Amino acid sequence: MKIGRFLVVPAFSAALAAGLAACSASAGPDTADIVTPSSAAQAAAGESLELASAQPPPDSIAAEPPPGGTDPAAPEATPPSDAAQPATSHVALKYLIGDVDPATDPKFARIPDKYIGGSRVWGHKDAVDAFVRMAEDAAANGYKLKIVSAFRSFSDQKQIWDDKWNGKTLVGGKKLNTSLPDPKARALKILEFSSMPGTSRHHWGTDFDLNALDNKYFTNTKEGRRIYDWLVGHAANYGFCQVYTAKGEGGRPTGYEEEKWHWSYRPVAAWYLKQYPVDVGYERLTGFAGAETAKAIDVIPNYVQGINPECTQ
Numbered sequence: 001m002k003i004g005r006f007l008v009v010p011a012f013s014a015a016l017a018a019g020l021a022a023c024s025a026s027a028g029p030d031t032a033d034i035v036t037p038s039s040a041a042q043a044a045a046g047e048s049l050e051l052a053s054a055q056p057p058p059d060s061i062a063a064e065p066p067p068g069g070t071d072p073a074a075p076e077a078t079p080p081s082d083a084a085q086p087a088t089s090h091v092a093l094k095y096l097i098g099d100v101d102p103a104t105d106p107k108f109a110r111i112p113d114k115y116i117g118g119s120r121v122w123g124h125k126d127a128v129d130a131f132v133r134m135a136e137d138a139a140a141n142g143y144k145l146k147i148v149s150a151f152r153s154f155s156d157q158k159q160i161w162d163d164k165w166n167g168k169t170l171v172g173g174k175k176l177n178t179s180l181p182d183p184k185a186r187a188l189k190i191l192e193f194s195s196m197p198g199t200s201r202h203h204w205g206t207d208f209d210l211n212a213l214d215n216k217y218f219t220n221t222k223e224g225r226r227i228y229d230w231l232v233g234h235a236a237n238y239g240f241c242q243v244y245t246a247k248g249e250g251g252r253p254t255g256y257e258e259e260k261w262h263w264s265y266r267p268v269a270a271w272y273l274k275q276y277p278v279d280v281g282y283e284r285l286t287g288f289a290g291a292e293t294a295k296a297i298d299v300i301p302n303y304v305q306g307i308n309p310e311c312t313q
């Protein structure tokens with residue numbers, strides 16, 4: 001997952017203009033999610049404890065309820081003991097496309113306040129549990145992890161997307177409704193960093209944006225580099241992987257641009273990803289501006305499935 005670390009990243013101004021927020025958030029409603037990096041000195045505390053940070057994989061894996069098992073009273077199956085083992089029971093369509101209320105759905109849990117760095121506070125409960133284990137160990141070793149974006153519903157993503165589509169949120173400093181009148185070209189521009197509603201991994205609650213929605217933070221600041229290196233070295237021990245690694249030669253051929261901040265809880269997300277193309281067809285991707293471009297762009301293989309292969313198993 002280090003393949004992107006030494007590649008040239010987009011200019012900071014371009015990243016800002018893009019909304020900094022792939023997968024994503026965006027300037028717009030999520031602008032408040034962007035966090036100011038705290039001091040490197042603060043993060044440096046406890047570095048000597050690094051060796052203590054190795055932690056066995058989490059035992060509790062996504063144990064999804066049986067098919068149709070959306071009944072809040074339905075008991076969860078006994079979790080498998082191997083963290084690398086993805087959940088394999090069917091998940092209802094609503095969980096794949098973000099048509100849920102995480103505040104009342106038993107699959108979701110609230111992220112502890114001390115790890116919240118933005119306005120999104122919910123995640124899949126297994127992902128939240130694993131993140132807390134990771135963040136506690138990281139903190140014990142002087143690495144401060146914050147979740148700046150987590151679960152987003154279909155309607156959350158629709159607002160982000162439509163605002164970019166309609167020019168309310170600038171993309172690359174431009175109002176796309178005038179600068180890119182061709183629908184497919186406009187959608188492709190937004191897709192550099194933002195998902196179409198119904199296709200975001202943030203719908204699943206398994207994916208978290210950490211610390212700063214900006215690749216430059218992770219390459220050009222001392223604290224950001226430390227944290228990224230720690231994540232690359234340790235996140236897999238807790239079930240997390242970086243979904244959007246570098247593109248281009250030797251990297252991903254399709255999909256969103258690189259996002260050093262977007263990490264996914266693989267034991268649940270890998271199964272959701274397997275089920276996604278089976279249960280979600282283009283007929284489901286409607287109800288947002290430019291939805292007719294989804295099929296032409298083929299967003300399911302090119303974007304939903306255009307991820308770091310390490311996150312697919």
Ligand SMILES: [Zn+2]
Nearest residue numbers: 022023209262
């Ligand atoms: Zn993200």
